[in-house]
Structure formats: C-alpha cells, structure tokens
Amino acid sequence: MDNIAGQKSGLGIVTHLAVLLLVILWIVPTVGLLVTSFRDQDAISQSGWWRALQGAPQPFILSIPTDGAEEAAGEYRLAVNLFETDAIASVPASVVEAGRVAAFGTSRLRGADTDPGETAETRDGTLITITRDGEVTAVSPEPFDGPLSLPVELMAPPQLTLENYAEVLTDRNAEERAAALERGQSLDSMLFSDEALFGPFVNTLTVSIPATIIPIVIAAFAAYALAWMEFPGRGLLIAIVVGLLVVPLQLAFVPLTIIHSWIGIGKSFLGIWLAHTGFGLPLAIYLLRNYMVGLPRDIIENAKVDGATDFEIFVRIVLPLSFPALASFAIFQFLWTWNDLLVASVFLPSDAESTVMTRFVVTNLLGSRGGEWHILAAAAFVMIALPLIVFFTMQRYLVRGLLAGSVK
Amino acid sequence: MSVVITGIVTIIVGVGGMFAYFWLSNLLLDRVLFPASGDDIGKNIRRADAVRPWLFLAPAILALGLYLVVPVFYSAWLSFTSGIAARNGVFANYAAIFQNGTFRTALLNNLLWVLVVPAASTFFGLLAAQLTDRLSWGNIAKSLIFMPMAISFVGASLIWRFVYDPNMNVGVVNAIRGLFGAESGVTLIDGQIVDSFLLMVVLIWIQTGFAMVILSAALRGVPDETVEAAIVDGANPFQIFFKIKVPQIMPTILVVWTTITILVLKVYDIVAAMGNQYRNLEILPTQMMQYFDSGNYGFATAISVVIMVLVLPVMIWNIRQARAELR
Known part of the structure; x- marks a missing residue:
C-alpha cells in the first residue's frame, strides 16, 4: 500500500499543475479581452494586453544639468538622480511618479537603444550609465559644457479607462461627446442614436x-x-x-x-x-x-x-x-x-x-x-x-x- | 422607450392572462359545465376530471403545435413545392442544392464539426471532471472552466477573434509565435478549409464546461466499492479511470455526446461572426440563412430539411430512452 500512497502524492502535484494549466487556458481569452476593454485606444496596438499592468515605455528627450559634476583624477564625474533634476520638467507627473527608466541612448538619431544599467559612450567620449531607478553616472575626460541632452524612455503607468465603454454606448468619443453637449444635444439622444450600443x-x-x-x-x-x-x-x-x-x-x-x-x-x-x-x-x-x-x-x-x-x-x-x-x-x-x-x-x-x-x-x-x-x-x-x-x-x-x- | 413599455405590458398581460385563463376555465368546468351537484354528481366529477388535463395542456399544445410541429411539416412541404420545384418537379430544390459546390462544402464542414466538436468537448470535459474531482480548489476551477457557457456565441467569437488577431501585440497566438522567433504576425483565419478547426475551438471552449459538469456528477455516482476493489487488486490510477470508472458512466458520456452533437448541427453564430466572408468555412445553417435572407424559400427549406434528417437519429434515440424510463 505504500506504493499506492507514494504514487498518489506524486500524481497530486501533477494534478494540481494540470488543472491550473487547463484553467489558465480556459480563462486567458476572456481575461485578455476584458483587460483590453479598459485600455487606451493607442496602447492596445502598441503593446500586448499582458503588459497592460507594466505600463508602456514612452520616449522623451531629457536635458540633464551637469552643474554637480566633480573633478577627480583627471576625469569629470557627474552622479545625479534623473528624477530629482530639472530634466523632468516637461514629463507628465504620472510618469515621474512611476519613476522607472525603460531605456536610454546617447544619440537622438539612434534613439534610446541601451538597456538601463549598461554603459553607453557618446561621440565625444563621455561614458554614461543610467540605472532603472534613474541614477545617472557620466564620466568625461573633458569638463561638461552644458546639460547632457539624451533620449530616454520612461515607463508610463498603466492607463485604465472606462472611455471605451462610454464611446461604444454613445457612439461618440470624449471630444465628440463634449462637442455634442455644447451644441445642446442631450445625453439621452446620444444613447439612443442609431450607431450607439x-x-x-x-x-x-x-x-x-x-x-x-x-x-x-x-x-x-x-x-x-x-x-x-x-x-x-x-x-x-x-x-x-x-x-x-x-x-x-x-x-x-x-x-x-x-x-x-x-x-x-x-x-x-x-x-x-x-x-x-x-x-x-x-x-x-x-x-x-x-x-x-x-x-x-x-x-x-x-x-x-x-x-x-x-x-x-x-x-x-x-x-x-x-x-x-x-x-x-x-x-x-x-x-x-x-x-x-x-x-x-x-x-x-x-x-x-x-x-x-x-x-x-x-x-x-x-x-x-x-x-x-x-x-x-x-x-x-x-x-x-x-x-x-x-x-x-x-x-x-x-x-x-x-x-x-x-x-x- | 415605447418598446420597453410594450414589453412590460406584455409580461403583465401574458402572465396575468395565463393565470386568468386557467382559473376561469377551471371555474367554468366545475360550476357551469359539469357542476358537482344535482343528480349526476358522480358522473359530472368524472367528466370534469377527464377534461381538466386538457385545460392545463391547451396553451402548451397550441404553442408547440403552431411553433414547432406545424412548421416541420410545412417546411417539408415547401421544400417539395416552392421555388423551382413548382416548375421542375418535387425534387428540384434538393437536386439544385446538391449540385451546388458551396452547399457540398457546407455539408462536409458540418460533418467535420459534428465529428470534432462533441468528441473534443467530451474528452476535455471528462479530463477536467476527473482532475478536479478530489482537488481542494476543484469547485473554483470548475466554475471558471464552466463560465464560457454563459457567454453568447457572438461574444465568444469576439473573444477568439482577439486571440487570433494578426497583430503580434494583440493576438496571443501570434505573440506566442513571436516568442519562438517569428518575425511578423500571420492572418490565421483567411478562408482555408482547415480554418474551420479554429472556429471549432470556440465551440469546444464553450461546451467543455457543460460536459465537465455532467460527467463530474456521473463520476461521483460511481460506487466506491468498485474503485476500492480495483485498488486492492493492484490497479493503477489510469486503469481505475479507464477500466472501472469510464465503463460505468458510459450512458452519461453518450448523453453528453449527443446533446453537443445536436447543438453543433444548429450552430450559426460562430461562423457568421468569424468567417462569414469565406465560402470554405460555410456550414448548413449559414447557407440556409443566406437563402432565407434572399427570399429563396425553396432552397432554404430544403437545407433545413437536410439538417432535420441529420438530427433524426438522435431524436429517435432520445424518444426511445425517454419511453424506457417511463415504463
């Protein structure tokens, strides 16, 4: 009987895993569409719904001030946190709050092509590292002559919205609804218009x-x-x-x-x-x-x-x-x-x-x-x-x- | 909004009217036609009791007769007499549809659906029922697998169109292909004959829950003694499942299989919502609706009779089962 008991516990784990797999297989399609229904129209085609909660990377050109650079051993060294500088003045507050770097680069032309934590070299020989949390380390043989202008991708927090539901029920997106209300059209007439759900x-x-x-x-x-x-x-x-x-x-x-x-x-x-x-x-x-x-x-x-x-x-x-x-x-x-x-x-x-x-x-x-x-x-x-x-x-x-x- | 008011009035009139009918007709029977008083009291009570069942049954018989029984014969009659059959003889409609290539594709697809969907749904249902049987979270798992039953075929079609979407950032299937190195997404449903299988997945996804619920109840009904005896004899779990349990629930497996078969023969929405523009994916109900919409009642009724003929064996089997139980 020991054998049977042993088999049972072995099979038990397999059973748990098999059922888990089956359940995942069965609910993933529905969950996918449900998540999508709350996502922003543009986000849907840019990144998969399975990334909805991670947020999406958004590109910026940031000017990192170099005032705090210090000279040591013939090098000029800058160490600041990106999110504590003026560089983020033009970045939306929600993105700053998320506070995560997705990628950065050294050339506007090539864009943000380096992963956070790695080191990239500019044309004039400055070595730049930006970590995921926004810690910038720049080492240059020459003194810095002004802010570093770098392409950086910051993670935008997930945008979940009920706008899609409003749009499908009234057949008008947010702007069209506002315009229609301004013209004096009632919400009632929008809900019952021919193309509304x-x-x-x-x-x-x-x-x-x-x-x-x-x-x-x-x-x-x-x-x-x-x-x-x-x-x-x-x-x-x-x-x-x-x-x-x-x-x-x-x-x-x-x-x-x-x-x-x-x-x-x-x-x-x-x-x-x-x-x-x-x-x-x-x-x-x-x-x-x-x-x-x-x-x-x-x-x-x-x-x-x-x-x-x-x-x-x-x-x-x-x-x-x-x-x-x-x-x-x-x-x-x-x-x-x-x-x-x-x-x-x-x-x-x-x-x-x-x-x-x-x-x-x-x-x-x-x-x-x-x-x-x-x-x-x-x-x-x-x-x-x-x-x-x-x-x-x-x-x-x-x-x-x-x-x-x-x-x- | 007026239609909402009509709806409310209909409920009140319909339900109130039904109760009024039953109450008044019973009153009429007992007080006026065959009063339980006077000389013929015994005879009158017997007469009233003979009539009463038909009072209870009358609305149902009328509705069933008008909406199901009469149409079956009327459709059969129309298929032999209307459209081109009026000029070219009674079998002209059938001859014409069987010579049509699209109809033959639809018939073939329908047979594929009937072979694949009930088999797959029953298989997955049995698997899910057996695996979740002794699990502590089995009921939650069952509930989630059963959930698609509540979703409309059109809703389910949307859900699966999304899974099959060609954009690698949208469709899960193409995203998984991407994980294995595919460079760009492919259009999965583009009218190939094999695309029917992708549509069948939707119905299997819906019906597995149904099969699971019923088979799980049947598995619980298998007597413990038979399983214990098998364990004592040294049977392994697979032998217990396939040689002890499955043979005992075979009648239920058959019921599940035939119920899903009937459903498959009638399914229309999935093909209409997912592959309507492709001739290769047609099935009999979509063909029938095309002729119906264009007013070709001869062809439409002929196809509906073909569907009926396909259902007939199951119908006869059902009736025989029911009669066996009554005895």
Whole structure:
C-alpha cells in the first residue's frame, strides 16, 4: 500500500499543475479581452494586453544639468538622480511618479537603444550609465559644457479607462461627446442614436425578459398535468415533447415568417416573444415535469382528500415546491434569449430601433470596425456582463437544471 | 422607450392572462359545465376530471403545435413545392442544392464539426471532471472552466477573434509565435478549409464546461466499492479511470455526446461572426440563412430539411430512452 500512497502524492502535484494549466487556458481569452476593454485606444496596438499592468515605455528627450559634476583624477564625474533634476520638467507627473527608466541612448538619431544599467559612450567620449531607478553616472575626460541632452524612455503607468465603454454606448468619443453637449444635444439622444450600443442593450432586455417569463407559466401548467394527472395519451405527449427538444429551429423560420405576416404580426417584438416561447417550451415542460414527478405523492394526495382542486394544488403546493426547477429553466431561457443571434435575425425587423446587441455587433461593428479592438472589447463586455452576473450568482440552479436534463 | 413599455405590458398581460385563463376555465368546468351537484354528481366529477388535463395542456399544445410541429411539416412541404420545384418537379430544390459546390462544402464542414466538436468537448470535459474531482480548489476551477457557457456565441467569437488577431501585440497566438522567433504576425483565419478547426475551438471552449459538469456528477455516482476493489487488486490510477470508472458512466458520456452533437448541427453564430466572408468555412445553417435572407424559400427549406434528417437519429434515440424510463 505504500506504493499506492507514494504514487498518489506524486500524481497530486501533477494534478494540481494540470488543472491550473487547463484553467489558465480556459480563462486567458476572456481575461485578455476584458483587460483590453479598459485600455487606451493607442496602447492596445502598441503593446500586448499582458503588459497592460507594466505600463508602456514612452520616449522623451531629457536635458540633464551637469552643474554637480566633480573633478577627480583627471576625469569629470557627474552622479545625479534623473528624477530629482530639472530634466523632468516637461514629463507628465504620472510618469515621474512611476519613476522607472525603460531605456536610454546617447544619440537622438539612434534613439534610446541601451538597456538601463549598461554603459553607453557618446561621440565625444563621455561614458554614461543610467540605472532603472534613474541614477545617472557620466564620466568625461573633458569638463561638461552644458546639460547632457539624451533620449530616454520612461515607463508610463498603466492607463485604465472606462472611455471605451462610454464611446461604444454613445457612439461618440470624449471630444465628440463634449462637442455634442455644447451644441445642446442631450445625453439621452446620444444613447439612443442609431450607431450607439445602448439602444440594442435595451432591446435585448426587452426581448429576453418576456421571452423568459411567459413560457415558464405555460410550461408549469402543462408539466403539472403530465406529472400528476391521469389521462389517455399522456405517454405519447411526453414522447412528443422529448422529440421536439431536438428539432432544429431552422425548420421553423420560413413557415413562421409566412404565418406571422399572414396573421399580421410580421417582424416585431411580439413575433419574437411568441417564437422564443414556442421554442423554449419543450425544454421547460421536460425539466419541470421531471422535477414535479419527484415531489412527494403524500402531500398531493392528502390535499386532494381534503377537497383541494387541481388548480389549488398546483398554485398553492406544486408551484412553490418547484422553485428550484423554475429557477433552472429561467436561467437557461434567459441566457439563451439574451445570447441569441439567429432567432433575432429572423423575427425582428432589421431597422436600428429593434436591433439586439448580438446582431448589432455582427452587422454594424464587425463589418465596418472589425479592427478597432477598443470598441469591440467594450461591446463584448456590455453584451456578456449580465449573463456572467447571472451565471456566477445562480450557478447552483444552472448545474441542477443541467443534471436534471441528462443524468438519471 | 415605447418598446420597453410594450414589453412590460406584455409580461403583465401574458402572465396575468395565463393565470386568468386557467382559473376561469377551471371555474367554468366545475360550476357551469359539469357542476358537482344535482343528480349526476358522480358522473359530472368524472367528466370534469377527464377534461381538466386538457385545460392545463391547451396553451402548451397550441404553442408547440403552431411553433414547432406545424412548421416541420410545412417546411417539408415547401421544400417539395416552392421555388423551382413548382416548375421542375418535387425534387428540384434538393437536386439544385446538391449540385451546388458551396452547399457540398457546407455539408462536409458540418460533418467535420459534428465529428470534432462533441468528441473534443467530451474528452476535455471528462479530463477536467476527473482532475478536479478530489482537488481542494476543484469547485473554483470548475466554475471558471464552466463560465464560457454563459457567454453568447457572438461574444465568444469576439473573444477568439482577439486571440487570433494578426497583430503580434494583440493576438496571443501570434505573440506566442513571436516568442519562438517569428518575425511578423500571420492572418490565421483567411478562408482555408482547415480554418474551420479554429472556429471549432470556440465551440469546444464553450461546451467543455457543460460536459465537465455532467460527467463530474456521473463520476461521483460511481460506487466506491468498485474503485476500492480495483485498488486492492493492484490497479493503477489510469486503469481505475479507464477500466472501472469510464465503463460505468458510459450512458452519461453518450448523453453528453449527443446533446453537443445536436447543438453543433444548429450552430450559426460562430461562423457568421468569424468567417462569414469565406465560402470554405460555410456550414448548413449559414447557407440556409443566406437563402432565407434572399427570399429563396425553396432552397432554404430544403437545407433545413437536410439538417432535420441529420438530427433524426438522435431524436429517435432520445424518444426511445425517454419511453424506457417511463415504463
């Protein structure tokens, strides 16, 4: 048995590492885009998001005063800290505060080509070293004739900003927003302008909430009948529901487009609510029936003996007891309707007033602004923020629903 | 804003209306049609109880019938009669799409998706489920691997377009190539047939969490005695996993596999958001939507019927499983 125990601890470390690798692999893509959504537009293409917290090097030409140079053994020696001299007068305060040298050089032409801590020689033979912390050491055979003018790259601290979100929600960057406000345009009209993401956000919410609630009510009644009432054809109905679970939605598009325009619904919010209701019902009935069938028989039969009608039993007993299953389905249906692109492109009109976010991203942003990552990243997280919140707060119910659907 | 108000009104009317319907129809049944009083009291109660299930089921049957059952048959009928089938015979739509090269590419790609994505998702899901099983921080790890489930396909496509970006300062894949000495970034998705695999990665990334959650529950259900017996017999951890655990959870593995297969057949968003301009990356749903958008209902319904035929075996298997459980 010693062997087995030994193997186990050896495998234990491997397991930890393997899981860590898997988790990193799985979250890196999302984290990358999340970090990017908070970065400055220019910084995104200049340095990778994995360097966002390091800050980015920014080039300056600094004039380091040489007044403090001392003569010793036939040499002139200058030792000062860059950040304590007047050289940094033109450098932004945030960069000075970070206080780190990324690179320096001796010639404006070649730029900052020497790493901090190493020594570079100027044309007239001065040896210059600048450390990471800004300690300058210059040794020259001749007296210094004025300040040393050197190209230096200083680390700018990471710039995290919410500007990308403001831009994507209003379709205007900071300057354009200020100008528009000056002209007397209201923030409201910017949020609801055709190319802004705020309108589609509201539309997505408008689609998904009724499309989540209505099927639950319809399905709950049907599930109760299929679970607790005896009638001929019950088995067949359950089989049909199970079969309908996997029907590809594509089959319904052409017929429903024809039917909707024939009865006058056309392409509208009412149309998509009805469609989502129909498409969500099989899963709703299936999940709820599976759950209700497992409720204790005694409670329901006792209530019947006491003279309760089926309607009363359903509303007073079964519905409250089925809360976990109702919550599971509500989460599924909400995630599905919020995240849907396909049903929205079929049942909603293509005008700006009724576009949902997924469609807005695919047709408006990916088409014309496919390379503008500051816009795309912010749009992505406006789109997935709410589902992620729902996911992390209600995960318990989501898992329970998944298990009810597939493990016996 | 008016649409928000319509939404709120719809919720109130929809939910209130449903409860009013159920309450009133039950009342009508018990008080007016078959009152539990008078001479026929026993007979009336029996009659009311025979009708009541159908009152509970009526809205669901109506919605399912109108939105799923009728469309299946209507689509099938349209695919044989509309468009060029009206002139050239019932199979004209099918003959035309099967002669189209892009359709054949789409069909081939779809089959590739169906082979690769469920297999890979189930494999990674099983791996993650087994590895996180006894870990102290296993639940956090699972939560993070499961997270992509909440992200829309469009959002996931954006996330992966970012990973695949040609700029070495943007895309992680090209940055890693840079670490190994590459001088400049390459465009990863440019319409080669093999680029489909890069798109499949997105769906595998999403579905692994689903597979993991279900398989992890199944693994917990494996009786400890069988594992202990194997340890006593001197089995190593790999043998325990492959010869003891996996055979016992095989039915669940099949359920996971088929569920993901169904999803793969219907997926549209990822290709639309990542490779829509490339013919080589088309799948059946994107083809179908192109014909749908251009109003060619004959071809559109024919393709949807082809998708249905591909789903049919799983559907029959599902129904048989469900019926076996009912007995």
